[in-house]
Amino acid sequence: MQDDSRLLKVEEAAEVLNVSRWTVYRLIKEKDLTSVKVRNGRRVPMASIRVYVAGLIEDAA
Template structure:
């Protein structure tokens, strides 16, 4: 009977924990940006905020929120 070899982790192996989100729900993105859900949906429609679709759910990558904020600073 063969036994499974456990994965080998190094210092360069990325770790993802349950408390490190990669995707926000629209409500969470609104909270992070301190704006309303309606404003988030307007940003999505205008193309200012990137999203991904998973099944029937719309999610906002955490990186997209950061990009949006950086672009706000660049436009000012």
């Protein structure tokens, strides 16, 4: 079980979602994923990824 408070680098979030890092940046820009700025980089909370995927599953049903 993964910790929902964990912050993932954009590259890690892309790996979890099996998409490119540019797709993650686009999802952040379109406010489909929440992110926070940590120094010079973006971090995506694992909880945000879970909510996003749950929404995709819900829309598909």
